[in-house]
Amino acid sequence: MSTASVAETAKVAAGVVLPSIAEGVIKRRPTVLRAAQLLQLDRPSVRMMERLRDKHGGRPLRLQVPGRSVTLALTAEDVATVLAGAPVPFSPSTVEKDAALGHFQPHGVLISDPARRAGRRRFNEEVLEPGKALHQLAAPLREVIVDEAAALRRSPTLSWDTFAQGWWRLVRRVVFGKAAQDDHTVTDLLARLRLDANWAYLHRRRDGLREEFTRRLNEHLARAEPGSLAEVIAEVDGETPAADQVAHWLFAFDAAAMVAFRTLALLASHPEAARTAAGDASPELAYLRACALESVRLWPTTPMLLRETTHDTAWGPAGTTILVFTPFFHRDRARLSYADNFTPAIWLDGRAAAEPALVPFSAGPAICPGRDLVLFTVSTLLSELLREREYRDPAATLSPADPLPATLDPFHLKFTAHRAGE
Numbered sequence: 001m002s003t004a005s006v007a008e009t010a011k012v013a014a015g016v017v018l019p020s021i022a023e024g025v026i027k028r029r030p031t032v033l034r035a036a037q038l039l040q041l042d043r044p045s046v047r048m049m050e051r052l053r054d055k056h057g058g059r060p061l062r063l064q065v066p067g068r069s070v071t072l073a074l075t076a077e078d079v080a081t082v083l084a085g086a087p088v089p090f091s092p093s094t095v096e097k098d099a100a101l102g103h104f105q106p107h108g109v110l111i112s113d114p115a116r117r118a119g120r121r122r123f124n125e126e127v128l129e130p131g132k133a134l135h136q137l138a139a140p141l142r143e144v145i146v147d148e149a150a151a152l153r154r155s156p157t158l159s160w161d162t163f164a165q166g167w168w169r170l171v172r173r174v175v176f177g178k179a180a181q182d183d184h185t186v187t188d189l190l191a192r193l194r195l196d197a198n199w200a201y202l203h204r205r206r207d208g209l210r211e212e213f214t215r216r217l218n219e220h221l222a223r224a225e226p227g228s229l230a231e232v233i234a235e236v237d238g239e240t241p242a243a244d245q246v247a248h249w250l251f252a253f254d255a256a257a258m259v260a261f262r263t264l265a266l267l268a269s270h271p272e273a274a275r276t277a278a279g280d281a282s283p284e285l286a287y288l289r290a291c292a293l294e295s296v297r298l299w300p301t302t303p304m305l306l307r308e309t310t311h312d313t314a315w316g317p318a319g320t321t322i323l324v325f326t327p328f329f330h331r332d333r334a335r336l337s338y339a340d341n342f343t344p345a346i347w348l349d350g351r352a353a354a355e356p357a358l359v360p361f362s363a364g365p366a367i368c369p370g371r372d373l374v375l376f377t378v379s380t381l382l383s384e385l386l387r388e389r390e391y392r393d394p395a396a397t398l399s400p401a402d403p404l405p406a407t408l409d410p411f412h413l414k415f416t417a418h419r420a421g422e
């Protein structure tokens with residue numbers, strides 16, 4: 001292990017940690033993200049990480065944080081080892097995540113201790129079915145997505161607000177069923193709790209608000225509406241606090257909206273890829289899934305993957321926080337010839353699978369259990385939007401001729417819809 005100087009520690013704090021906090025770790029702040037895009041904040045952070053790796057020979061880098069042990073991963077191999085070692089000795093539950101997520105899902109799997117984690121993880125896997133490109137509910141869920149896409153297709157322009165409104169109706173139908181489609185309150189309550197969560201321990205917990213949110217959630221789940229995830233939840237073990245798991249899913253579906261909208265920006269600026277996507281007739285929509293994965297590689301929705309050691313390891317004493325800054329690994333120019341380009345093929349031809357630090361959904365035993373369901377949702381929606389039509393970005397935010405920007409604010413993107421070929 002190497003130890004960072006005070007100046008290097010300050011640079012990591014200023015370039016990696018502070019921008020994430022300012023942008024909102026749990027709920028993004030659109031105005032800050034707009035500024036971050038203008039300043040292209042992630043670019044210098046990635047360059048700084050490259051310099052640290054070169055100077056310290058890729059060894060884990062212990063930062064000089066008063067009263068805390070914090071170590072930064074600098075090689076792809078170390079990322080793989082750390083993520084593979086969950087939950088012991090590298091626990092996904094860390095003090096920071098606990099303080100933040102505790103505002104709205106204190107019993108969520110991600111912040112569970114190793115003993116409670118196993119059952120909660122099983123619950124998540126039983127309902128979300130990771131590893132299956134097509135969920136057992138693929139047919140009814142597809143109907144829901146096609147229906148909501150039809151509403152979005154009626155709009156000649158697609159702004160974030162229009163898109164997000166349709167997206168949340170879709171998500172409520174997927175999770176709870178049609179009876180919940182217009183319950184904005186449940187998503188608004190979560191948004192308020194997530195804004196509190198951005199402040200982690202600095203904001204008091206609003207138990208009353210959380211109880212109201214949980215009560216509403218449980219009412220929707222109790223219906224177990226056929227064709228929704230609530231139906232599957234009703235069939236699995238009753239021990240797990242379901243509402244806390246579902247609170248995480250709703251939170252994570254917000255990241256998925258950003259991923260979908262950024263994917264649309266990539267397709268709007270890469271017409272050939274858009275044509276390939278529109279012509280993809282495979283049942284699992286493999287090409288569109290690859291496009292969505294590229295969106296998360298280029299602009300990770302969890303830029304800081306954190307782990308906390310459960311006992312003494314080569315990374316430091318028990319309680320050490322390990323920081324994996326994914327934008328650095330996902331855009332590693334020393335390893336990836338396609339670092340700053342849109343290259344969906346890497347997810348189809350084995351190149352991405354051979355890279356241990358390309359981790360859009362994390363990796364190892366705590367890998368995102370919603371990954372296949374969310375890729376199904378995003379790809380099915382995009383496929384419907386792109387049927388016989390094209391989306392264009394009049395602001396030309398992305399250009400295939402240039403390296404893709406390090407930061408892409410999804411909230412200010414706006415597309416115009418056109419009949420294909422016009």
Ligand code: HEM
Nearest residue numbers: 109110249252253255256259302361362366368369370374
């Ligand atoms: C494109 C959207 C999504 C991305 C990029 C994503 C990515 C991730 C990542 C990186 C983690 C690891 C977090 C960490 O270690 O701190 C994670 C965990 C998790 N995700 Fe997702 N996720 C997405 C959507 C979803 C959805 C829609 C669901 C549920 C329906 C979901 C369920 C979960 C759960 C339950 C965990 C915690 C797993 C555990 O601790 O074992 N995610 N996700």
